Amino acid sequence: DTTVKQNPRYKLARVGKPVNLICSQTMNHDTMYWYQKKPNQAPKLLLFYYDKILNREADTFEKFQSSRPNNSFCSLYIGSAGLEYSAMYLCASSRGAPGTGGAGEQYFGPGTRLTVL
């Protein structure tokens, strides 16, 4: 089973309000990722967890938070949503740890479409 699940599938949020997105996988993968995807653009990596270690991209460092309470779950948290946060948010996981090469084989969830009004 290579399923990555995301909840909710659609999220409507008001400007300035917090948003919390959930991802889960049962493949016992070491690494979980969050990407932001806007129409006609490539997925943009926001952050990833290898085991319990969080790595955030430099240009999105202050905009997104995440937690990984156990191996299966990972959340993405936006403290104060802005209009520019409207996008599809994709969660992915991989078996490999950074530095092993297996991290490239990432399995994506169905995404959460966030609309900020």
Add this chain to the structure above:
Amino acid sequence: QQQVRQSPQSLTVWEGETAILNCSYEDSTFDYFPWYRLFPGESPALLIAIRPVSNKKEDGRFTIFFNKREKKLSLHITDSQPGDSATYFCAANNAGAKLTFGGGTRLTVRP
């Protein structure tokens, strides 16, 4: 600096033709190149991947040709079907966690 580039941005072929999607990269440390397919409204799905130890990887109608010296690779879809219409992303990884995506090629297959 865009590390992974794809061309063309959009491609239209007739059913039964071979679609050729191109990808090039900058970083010589990249050692894993997956292609993802994205249907509208869905998430990227891993289609086929190659490592530089090989110059060709085949899976059914999908074949990756890889030229390490020129830092180029291409995805060939033979006998294209309307159901192949999607956006195809070339990506690259260098044993780190970050998967670097190209800008994508939107393929349309006309019946």
